[in-house]
Amino acid sequence: MQFFAVVTGLIHLEMLPFLFFPGGDSLSWIFQAFFSLIFVVFVFYGQRIQMYIMIREIQGSLLRLKFIRDEGRKIALKTIKEIGKSEVDPAERVDRFLEYVTIRPESMDPAGIVWKLEHILDVREERFKDEVKLMAPAADETNINNLENTLEAAAALNFIYKVIRHFYLLGKKTLSLYIIMQIQMILPLIMREAEAYASALKAFSYGQPIGDGAGALVVAKLMYGRRKRKIEKDCVVAKISIEGRTAYVIKAEGPGGNVGKPGEAIKRVIEENDGKISTVIMIDAALKLEGEKPGEIAEGVGAAIGGPGTEQYKIENSILKYKIPIHAVLIKEDIGDAVSPMRKEIFEATEAAVERVKCVIKEKTKEGDTIIVAGIGNTIGVGQ
Amino acid sequence: MNDETDTTARKISSIVIIVIIVALALSLSALYQAYDLFINEDPTMGLWLLIGFIGLALSTYMLLQTRSRMKRFTLKTPPITTTIICSKCGFKNVRNFERGDYILKKLDSCSKCKGTLMISAIYRKVDEKGKELKIFS
Numbered sequence: 001m002q003f004f005a006v007v008t009g010l011i012h013l014e015m016l017p018f019l020f021f022p023g024g025d026s027l028s029w030i031f032q033a034f035f036s037l038i039f040v041v042f043v044f045y046g047q048r049i050q051m052y053i054m055i056r057e058i059q060g061s062l063l064r065l066k067f068i069r070d071e072g073r074k075i076a077l078k079t080i081k082e083i084g085k086s087e088v089d090p091a092e093r094v095d096r097f098l099e100y101v102t103i104r105p106e107s108m109d110p111a112g113i114v115w116k117l118e119h120i121l122d123v124r125e126e127r128f129k130d131e132v133k134l135m136a137p138a139a140d141e142t143n144i145n146n147l148e149n150t151l152e153a154a155a156a157l158n159f160i161y162k163v164i165r166h167f168y169l170l171g172k173k174t175l176s177l178y179i180i181m182q183i184q185m186i187l188p189l190i191m192r193e194a195e196a197y198a199s200a201l202k203a204f205s206y207g208q209p210i211g212d213g214a215g216a217l218v219v220a221k222l223m224y225g226r227r228k229r230k231i232e233k234d235c236v237v238a239k240i241s242i243e244g245r246t247a248y249v250i251k252a253e254g255p256g257g258n259v260g261k262p263g264e265a266i267k268r269v270i271e272e273n274d275g276k277i278s279t280v281i282m283i284d285a286a287l288k289l290e291g292e293k294p295g296e297i298a299e300g301v302g303a304a305i306g307g308p309g310t311e312q313y314k315i316e317n318s319i320l321k322y323k324i325p326i327h328a329v330l331i332k333e334d335i336g337d338a339v340s341p342m343r344k345e346i347f348e349a350t351e352a353a354v355e356r357v358k359c360v361i362k363e364k365t366k367e368g369d370t371i372i373v374a375g376i377g378n379t380i381g382v383g384q
Numbered sequence: 385m386n387d388e389t390d391t392t393a394r395k396i397s398s399i400v401i402i403v404i405i406v407a408l409a410l411s412l413s414a415l416y417q418a419y420d421l422f423i424n425e426d427p428t429m430g431l432w433l434l435i436g437f438i439g440l441a442l443s444t445y446m447l448l449q450t451r452s453r454m455k456r457f458t459l460k461t462p463p464i465t466t467t468i469i470c471s472k473c474g475f476k477n478v479r480n481f482e483r484g485d486y487i488l489k490k491l492d493s494c495s496k497c498k499g500t501l502m503i504s505a506i507y508r509k510v511d512e513k514g515k516e517l518k519i520f521s
Contacts, residue, residue, distance in 0.1 A: 030431060199462075206483055208464055209506050217487060224488050255486035340508075341464050347507040381506060383488035 051177050054184040058168050061187050062161075068198045069161040072154040073098065079150055079205040083143050084136020093135050097128075097151050098158045118310040128152070145256030146207045149380060153201040153339075160194050193335060200339035204257055209381030211337040211346050215283040215304075218329075218353045219251040219375025220384045228384060232268055234260035236384055243358055244367035245278075254379035262374050263311030267318040269372055275322030278369035280315070281329065281360055283353060284376040285346075288332035295349035296332040297356055304328035305376045327364060329356050342381075404446045411439030462508040472499025481506060 042049075073094065080090050102124050105116035132139070132147045139147060164183065171180035203210050209217065223238035230253065231237045237250045248269045252260030270277055284304040288294060303315040303326060319326050331349050357373060365371055415436035421429035464481035468491060475496050491501040 031434075202461060206464075206481065207486065208481060209487055220488055255489070341462065342507050343510050344507045345510075347505055381486045383486050 047177060048175075051175065051180055054180050055168070055172060058164070058171070058180065058184055058187060061191055062164055062168055064191070065157075065161045065164055065194055068194050069154075069157045072157040072198060072201050075201055075205050076147075076150050076154040080136050080147060083139050083147065085138040086136060090135040093131065094151070094154075097131055097135075098155045100127075100155065114310050114313045117308060121308060121310065142207070142256035145258045146204055146380060149204040149257035149378070150201055153197050153204055156197050157194060157201070160190060160197070164190065196336040196339045199336070199341065203339070203341045204380060207255065207257070207381050208341040210339055210378060211333045211342050212285050212339060212377045213342065213379050213382050214285045214331040214333070214346050214350055214353070215375040215377040216251045216254065216379040217342075217347075217350045217375070217382050218283045218331075218357065219249050219373060220254070220379075220382050221350065221354055222247075222357075222373065223249045223251070223384055232261050232264040234258050235262060235265040237265060237269060238384075242371075242373075243361050245361055245365055246368075246370045247361070247373050248273075248371070249373045249375070251375040251384060252377075252379040254382045254384055257378055257380035259307065259376075259378050261311060262305065262376055263314030263318075266315050266372055266374055270318050270322060270324070273370055275324070276370060277322065277324050278365045278371050279361075280319060280324055280326045280372045280374065281357055282315075282326065282374050282376055283329045283331070283357060285333050285338055286330035287338070288334055290334075292332050293345070294333045294337050294343060295345035297349060297353055298330045298332060299356065299360065300328045300330065301326060302328055304330055325364070327360050329353055329360065400446075401450065404443050404450070407439055408443040408447070411436050411443055414439060462510070464506060464508050466503055467505040468501050469504040470494040470497060470499045470501050473497040475499075475501075 077091060077094055080086070080094065084090065102120065105113055105120060107113050128148050128151070129144060132144050132151065136143070136147055164187075167179060167183040170176075171183065200210060202208075222242070223236075223240060226238040226240050228236045228238045231250070234253050235250055236253045237248055240247050240249055250262060250265045250269065252258045252262070266280060282304040284306070286298065286304070288296065303312045303319075305312045305315065315326070318324075331346060331353055333343075333346055337343055337346060361371060361373075414432050418429050418432035418436055421432060465478050466481045466485045468477040468479070469475070473494060473496055475494055485503055485506060487503055487506055489503045491503065493499065494501050
């Protein structure tokens with residue numbers, strides 16, 4: 001009613017403050033004015049304030065990403081100089097490498113896409129190896145593989161930094177809450193991945209075994225001291241006896257950073273034995289869920305192999321042709337552990353995994369059977 | 385990689401630091417004033433108290449922000465150990481990882497029994513005390 005009185009001019013304008021801030025004393029007047037101002041500011045500018053806070057948070061992470069990216073480049077360059085002993089400065093070539101892109105084949109007509117993708121990946125790998133040989137002429141095969149892995153990790157860090165910078169700048173330019181919000185929401189996961197790549201880079205540059213190599217390590221323990229032969233691309237196979245069964249154990253050739261082509265190797269062994277294989281057992285590192293302990297072992301069925309999918313496709317095709325059962329033994333770890341130097345829990349889990357593989361063999365096959373045991377993963381820092 | 389490598393965080397202007405310190409000093413004096421007015425039972429004490437606390441909160445926040453910006457980023461390198469074992473007498477030696485080490489690498493002969501030394505393990509130890517949530521384990 002008092003408000004209407006003002007509007008209708010029934011009271012004097014000098015009384016206006018006392019209508020809104022009753023009480024009369026200056027202290028309550030100031031308090032009321034202050035809180036009213038805050039209220040008005042938040043009504044009109046709340047979203048913008050929130051956006052600026054998010055931009056600031058992204059900026060902080062971007063600064064850290066830039067540092068990680070630059071450190072990665074420095075480590076890669078230092079390792080190349082140390083190992084490669086090149087007469088020319090490899091910096092320019094390294095910078096060019098970090099910008100390489102791989103274009104996936106067109107999938108509008110999906111028939112034959114696996115082979116197209118495999119071809120592209122083969123070309124990519126050849127190109128990378130050639131580049132590394134030019135950067136580090138004195139490096140041997142093991143070091144070339146390690147350097148290639150180091151550079152790939154540095155390239156991944158460069159890519160992550162550029163994508164986040166793109167969204168940050170785009171968000172600032174457009175002042176779109178949704179662009180900024182989506183990047184801010186996934187930022188903790190991206191930072192975790194970037195830090196994992198940073199520690200992977202160090203592991204690769206020193207040739208240390210990484211968590212992803214758990215599967216390869218299990219098989220390396222089985223084939224240690226036995227006669228081995230090279231099979232297909234960058235893989236080795238040993239024919240051994242486990243619990244009265246003949247086992248072909250396959251892994252990528254170490255100790256250089258290498259995943260090989262286990263799909264091709266398994267296919268070859270199956271063909272060599274005219275399909276008379278009782279079972280295929282694959283051992284690989286698998287991503288754990290939060291709450292699961294690193295180094296937990298899980299069993300299952302199916303082709304336990306990651307990557308772009310070409311090798312999994314080949315394995316599934318080969319076992320389907322001869323109706324061979326396939327079992328998987330998985331060692332759980334998170335993405336950080338998979339690409340960082342192998343942690344103690346995972347190393348100890350490989351011992352338990354060897355026993356688990358023997359259990360599967362005893363339970364699922366008979367004495368005299370022929371089986372394949374394949375250890376999947378990057379075999380950096382793991383011999384055989 | 386065209387932009388320059390800058391591994392140290394940006395430096396904070398000394399004027400900003402001076403402004404923050406002055407604001408901090410003024411907030412503290414406002415709080416003292418509030419205390420003085422409280423002794424004299426003056427009702428304006430609340431206003432000074434509010435100003436003092438807001439000023440103190442803002443200047444402390446700004447100071448902490450500048451400190452975190454000044455902090456230099458580092459990439460932690462966990463210690464990696466290499467375990468060497470003699471296959472004959474079981475002699476075990478644990479040392480720091482050296483470039484060229486790999487699991488199942490054969491080394492020189494054992495100094496005790498002349499057996500073959502082999503790298504049996506390379507790993508890092510992770511201290512996760514206090515990190516785990518035991519409630520749902």
